[in-house]
Amino acid sequence: MPAELSVNLNAVAMLRNRRDLPWPSVVDMGRIALRAGAHGLTVHPRPDQRHIRFDDLPALRQLIDEEFPQAEFNIEGYPTEAFLRLVAASRPEQVTLVPDAPAQPTSDHGWDFVADQDMLKTVVAQLKAQGARVSLFADAEPSVMPAAAATGAERIELYTGPYGATFEDPAAAVAEVERLGQTADAARAAGLGVNAGHDLTVANLPALVARIPDLAEVSIGHGLTADALEYGMAETVRRFRMALGQQAG
Numbered sequence: 001m002p003a004e005l006s007v008n009l010n011a012v013a014m015l016r017n018r019r020d021l022p023w024p025s026v027v028d029m030g031r032i033a034l035r036a037g038a039h040g041l042t043v044h045p046r047p048d049q050r051h052i053r054f055d056d057l058p059a060l061r062q063l064i065d066e067e068f069p070q071a072e073f074n075i076e077g078y079p080t081e082a083f084l085r086l087v088a089a090s091r092p093e094q095v096t097l098v099p100d101a102p103a104q105p106t107s108d109h110g111w112d113f114v115a116d117q118d119m120l121k122t123v124v125a126q127l128k129a130q131g132a133r134v135s136l137f138a139d140a141e142p143s144v145m146p147a148a149a150a151t152g153a154e155r156i157e158l159y160t161g162p163y164g165a166t167f168e169d170p171a172a173a174v175a176e177v178e179r180l181g182q183t184a185d186a187a188r189a190a191g192l193g194v195n196a197g198h199d200l201t202v203a204n205l206p207a208l209v210a211r212i213p214d215l216a217e218v219s220i221g222h223g224l225t226a227d228a229l230e231y232g233m234a235e236t237v238r239r240f241r242m243a244l245g246q247q248a249g
């Protein structure tokens with residue numbers, strides 16, 4: 001089965017947060033994404049709320065419950081007490097735990113599954129008891145997959161940032177994909193399902209899914225939002241010209 005697509009709304013929220021106005025609306029963009037066939041929505045609330053705000057979560061939960069009951073809500077983040085309270089209130093189908101420091105500009109590494117083993121075991125058990133599937137953000141390192149599985153999580157999410165950074169270097173891209181593939185092989189052998197995310201694009205997805213054919217899910221925000229702007233710009237300019245009374249061309 002092809003990998004499912006979860007649309008990350010952080011970039012939409014960041015654009016909205018430039019002004020004290022409600023657009024672009026994360027709920028409206030989420031609805032468009034789900035109507036277009038996305039499998040789910042991802043948010044990564046950070047403590048300073050610079051992207052998704054905590055009060056976005058109830059409205060996204062309501063969107064899924066009322067209009068797309070088959071869709072999945074995936075909440076990503078570092079398991080502080082505040083994050084865990086947010087998750088408990090939002091009833092996500094999946095929680096992706098990410099070892100981000102509060103002020104980190106974006107996610108840039110996976111868990112240390114040995115050093116953080118005890119904490120992860122406790123949090124994973126707590127989240128599973130609430131009915132969420134748990135995925136753990138992971139570097140492309142096959143040797144640590146048994147330790148990842150020992151936490152009790154069902155999946156890992158491969159951190160694909162280094163792969164995304166090879167967009168001008170095809171040879172490096174091949175090497176990164178192979179390393180991700182070997183990590184996915186080790187995860188599968190340890191009983192884990194495999195998600196992937198960070199800097200994935202239309203250009204770099206095909207090689208990834210060719211190497212990891214059983215990839216369960218990709219969560220994509222930055223590249224997908226950039227494409228939405230690029231491919232939506234022409235129609236939007238036409239609408240604004242119409243509003244000005246110009247002849248639509």
Ligand SMILES: CC(=O)[C@@H](O)[C@H](O)COP(=O)(O)O
Binds near residue numbers: 010051076098137198
């Ligand atoms: C875990 C991961 O790779 C994503 O959540 C990424 O951090 C996107 O979040 P931002 O768009 O807030 O950087």
Ligand SMILES: NCC(=O)COP(=O)(O)O
Binds near residue numbers: 008200219221
């Ligand atoms: N988990 C990765 C994610 O949700 C989106 O990351 P990006 O596409 O914004 O880099």
